[in-house]
Amino acid sequence: MGEEAKLTGSEKRPGDTEKKVNELRLLLEVSPIISSTLELDELMPLVMEKAKDMMDAEACSILFYNRETDKLEFEVALCAEDSASEVLRQKITLDMGQGIAGWVAQNREVLVIDDVRKDSRFFGGADKQTGFVTRSIIAVPLIGRSGLIGVAEVINPKSTEFDHEIFQLLCRQFAIAIENAQFHRESLQRERLRQQLEIAAVIQKSFLPDSPDLTKGRLRLSAVNISASQVGGDVYDFIDLPGGKTGVLIGDVSGKGISAALYMAKFISDFRHVSLLTDRPDVALNRLNAQASGAPLGMFLTAIYAIIDTETGRLEISVAGHPPFLRLTKGEVKVMSFQSGPPLGIVPAEYPVTTLSLEGGDALLFVTDGVFDAKNREGERIGFERIIECVRANASGEQIARRVVEYVEEFSRGTDRADDLTMVEMRWSA
Amino acid sequence: MKIEIADNKGMRVIAISGDIDMYTSPELRKELMHLVQKKITPLYVDFRGVSYIDSSGIATFVEGLKGMMGYGGKMKLVCIPERIMEIFSFAKLDKVFEIHGTMSDAVNS
Numbered sequence: 001m002g003e004e005a006k007l008t009g010s011e012k013r014p015g016d017t018e019k020k021v022n023e024l025r026l027l028l029e030v031s032p033i034i035s036s037t038l039e040l041d042e043l044m045p046l047v048m049e050k051a052k053d054m055m056d057a058e059a060c061s062i063l064f065y066n067r068e069t070d071k072l073e074f075e076v077a078l079c080a081e082d083s084a085s086e087v088l089r090q091k092i093t094l095d096m097g098q099g100i101a102g103w104v105a106q107n108r109e110v111l112v113i114d115d116v117r118k119d120s121r122f123f124g125g126a127d128k129q130t131g132f133v134t135r136s137i138i139a140v141p142l143i144g145r146s147g148l149i150g151v152a153e154v155i156n157p158k159s160t161e162f163d164h165e166i167f168q169l170l171c172r173q174f175a176i177a178i179e180n181a182q183f184h185r186e187s188l189q190r191e192r193l194r195q196q197l198e199i200a201a202v203i204q205k206s207f208l209p210d211s212p213d214l215t216k217g218r219l220r221l222s223a224v225n226i227s228a229s230q231v232g233g234d235v236y237d238f239i240d241l242p243g244g245k246t247g248v249l250i251g252d253v254s255g256k257g258i259s260a261a262l263y264m265a266k267f268i269s270d271f272r273h274v275s276l277l278t279d280r281p282d283v284a285l286n287r288l289n290a291q292a293s294g295a296p297l298g299m300f301l302t303a304i305y306a307i308i309d310t311e312t313g314r315l316e317i318s319v320a321g322h323p324p325f326l327r328l329t330k331g332e333v334k335v336m337s338f339q340s341g342p343p344l345g346i347v348p349a350e351y352p353v354t355t356l357s358l359e360g361g362d363a364l365l366f367v368t369d370g371v372f373d374a375k376n377r378e379g380e381r382i383g384f385e386r387i388i389e390c391v392r393a394n395a396s397g398e399q400i401a402r403r404v405v406e407y408v409e410e411f412s413r414g415t416d417r418a419d420d421l422t423m424v425e426m427r428w429s430a
Numbered sequence: 431m432k433i434e435i436a437d438n439k440g441m442r443v444i445a446i447s448g449d450i451d452m453y454t455s456p457e458l459r460k461e462l463m464h465l466v467q468k469k470i471t472p473l474y475v476d477f478r479g480v481s482y483i484d485s486s487g488i489a490t491f492v493e494g495l496k497g498m499m500g501y502g503g504k505m506k507l508v509c510i511p512e513r514i515m516e517i518f519s520f521a522k523l524d525k526v527f528e529i530h531g532t533m534s535d536a537v538n539s
Contacts, residue, residue, distance in 0.1 A: 230452075254485035254492075256452050297459075298493025300485075302521055321522040342525045346492050349525075369485075 023166045026054045030170060034177040038184040044076045047174055048152070051167065052078055055157040059132065062142070063094065063101050064150040072101055072151060079132060092126050099123025101151040104139040108148065111139045112164055138164060140171040144179035196258065201227040204261040207235075207268045214238045216246055217310045218360075220427040224405045225420065232420030233260030233301070234368045235268050239275045244311050247275050247284075250322070250366040250424050251303035254343075263299050267292070281305040281318035282353040285344065289320065292345030300345040304366055306426070313358035313428045318351045320344045323372070323384070326365040326391055328400070333392045335384075336364075360430035365391060365400060370419035374412040382411050401425040432479070433461050441537070442470045447479025450487030458487070462494040471503035474536055478509040483517060495527065504528060506536040 030050050037043050044062055052060040059079040063072040072094040094102045103121045104111050114136050116122040127134055135156050142149040152171050204227070212223040223236050233253025241247055249271060253260045267288075274287045284305055292301065302322040308315045321343035327334045341351040358364075372384045387404060394403040401423035408421060431454035434445045442465065450458060465473055475491070495505050508530045510518065518524050530536035 252485070254489040256486065298489040298491070298496060300489060300492055323520055340522045342522050346496075346526050 022054065026050060027166065027170065031173065034173050038181045040178065040181040040185065043177060043181055045078065047170070047177075048076055048078055051152075051154060051170060055138075055154050055167070057154045057158070058156040060152070060154045062150055062152050063105075065105060065148045066093075069093075071095055072105055075150065079130070091129055094123065099125075100137055100139050101153060104141050104151045105148055108141045108143060110141070110164065110168060111137070113137050113139075138167060140168055142171055142175040142178065144175045146179065149175050149178055149182075197229075197231050200258045200261045201231045204231060204264060207265050209236075209238050214246070216240075217244075218313065218429045219246060219308060219310045220429060221246075221248060221424065222399065222401060222427075223422065223424045224401050225422045226405065226409075226417070228256060228370065228419045228421075229416045230256045230418070231258065231261045232256050232370060233264040234370065234420035234422040235264045235271075235301075235303075236366075236422055236424050237268060237271060237275075239272070241275070241279055241307065243279065244309060245279055246308050246310055247281070248306045248308065248366075248424060248426060249275075249303060250368065250422060251301050251344075252322070252368040252370075252420070252422075253301045254299050255297075256419065259297070259299070263295065263301075267301055275305075279307055280353065281307050281316050282351045285318045285320050285341065285351040286349070289341075289344045289349055289351070293348070295345040300343040302343045306364075306366075308358075308426070313360075313362075315356045315358060316353050317356060318353050320349075320351060323367060323369055325367065326388065328363040328365070328391065328395050329359060330361075331395060333388055333395060335388065358428035360428060362428045363400065364426040365404070366424040366426070367404075368420060368422040370417075370421040371404065371408055371423060373419060374408050374421065375415055375418065376411050377414050382408060386411075399425070431457065433458060435461065435465070441474065442472075443474040443476055443533075445476035445479065447481075449482040450480060450490070451482065451484045452486035455486045455490045459490045459493065462490060463497065466494055466497035466503070469501045469503060471498065471501070472536075473498065473503065473505050474533065475505065475507045476509055476533070477507055477511065477514060480511065480514055483514055488517075488521070488523065491527065506530055506539070508533050508536045 030047055033046050048060045048062060061077040062075045064075040066073055074089045074092055077089060096102055097106045100111055100113065100121055113119050116134050116137055138154045138157060140152050142152055152174065154167065208225060214221040221238055225234060225236060233255065235251040237249040239247035251267065253264045253267065270288060270291050274284050278284050303320045304317065304322045304325065306315050306317040317338060319338050319340035321340060324335050324337040327336050338354040339352040341349040372382055372387050374382045390404050390407045391400055394400050397403065404423060405421065431446065431448035431450055436443045436445065444461065444465065446458065498505050506528050509532065510529060530539060
């Protein structure tokens with residue numbers, strides 16, 4: 001009612017109605033643009049061009065606040081000279097508090113300056129770089145739901161009658177639109193990353209043995225491997241060796257994500273080559289350690305490599321910083337913590353070898369840390385002891401690895417799987 | 431995770447608190463590699479406030495250690511809490527890193 005009274009009142013000057021109509025027309029024109037696109041690159045120049053036209057300004061710009069650097073960076077600059085826009089975008093950043101935009105960002109207040117020469121806050125650096133001459137400026141903070149987004153500036157507006165409140169109103173809408181578009185962009189990036197991780201997980205699986213089960217004489221091997229939501233670097237392999245021997249590997253690359261998956265792929269191809277050159281696990285690990293010494297970013301790998309004689313059940317085992325394994329023998333569960341060398345790829349090392357003879361009915365269970373490091377919804381870790389208890393409870397049954405994995409999955413139900421989970425079960429039938 | 435770097439009478443100590451995992455280790459990497467580039471030795475890493483470390487975090491120290499080996503530098507890990515020490519012992523990392531119970535042990539070693 002108030003607005004209407006002003007527009008029709010007797011004090012109304014001849015130009016007032018036209019001015020108000022123009023301002024409202026701008027809002028009407030810009031509102032659908034703001035609400036119709038989630039593409040930032042389209043949105044910003046369109047809106048700023050409108051504001052520039054309506055205020056008959058020589059230039060306008062948007063600076064985004066970079067939270068990481070705590071600086072303002074030119075995102076859009078509309079000037080008569082394209083080269084000036086480019087210079088601003090490429091070269092100029094402002095500290096918080098520096099220049100008019102920096103002051104506006106720091107104080108979250110609007111500034112209207114008719115003559116910048118009389119204002120000590122003005123930063124002449126941008127003009128020097130671009131050759132542009134700033135005389136007057138209107139700067140408005142862009143504030144969204146999550147705080148400061150940036151600063152919008154209109155430079156040298158000729159239309160002095162323009163209502164600054166309209167520009168502020170426009171900036172408020174604009175800030176929300178930018179935030180929505182940023183959120184949209186981030187969710188697209190997250191989706192792309194998720195898809196890439198899914199693909200990485202599929203490719204990673206293709207490096208593992210075609211079948212998780214292998215039977216050779218009295219030896220029965222079975223593996224369970226479940227990928228983390230972020231893709232980890234777990235690896236296992238069964239290798240047929242000359243002389244009736246079989247190699248069994250379990251390993252875990254440091255870190256997670258695509259880097260771990262890629263490194264795991266490199267390692268398994270190195271392993272398949274090296275494992276065919278020797279029937280001694282210590283020699284294989286010595287070579288693999290030397291090959292892995294140039295691993296990037298400090299990446300390393302823990303592993304156990306066991307070679308079993310499938311005629312006699314005699315095993316030779318070498319350990320490289322990998323968690324202990326479990327032995328089920330005569331109804332008992334034993335934690336087998338053998339002499340170990342450091343993880344592969346860190347320092348030069350000579351790996352020890354330990355011999356073990358399996359008896360009929362024995363089973364060995366090899367795990368990666370994803371098995372006992374799994375967390376429940378309260379953030380509590382399952383721990384190695386609980387895994388031992390679970391194995392003990394299922395000691396008389398078959399497929400213990402599967403029972404343990406089921407137990408871990410039940411424990412961590414409702415959480416994102418943080419790490420890969422791998423178990424290899426080796427049975428020597430009676 | 432919080433990182434504090436102190437220069438104590440020429441002794442460079444990097445004190446870390448909180449979780450060192452795949453999300454926080456890039457920040458640690460930046461600080462650590464900056465010190466390695468400056469060929470600091472010995473470098474003391476105070477683990478007193480560390481609540482958790484995963485393999486990404488350990489890899490960051492491995493990278494730092496490898497960088498320091500290049501110029502004969504020494505990295506000394508000190509005051510590692512028991513739970514974190516278990517992780518180091520489990521993975522035989524006590525064979526990789528120079529670990530000391532107290533700062534004075536580390537200085538006198």
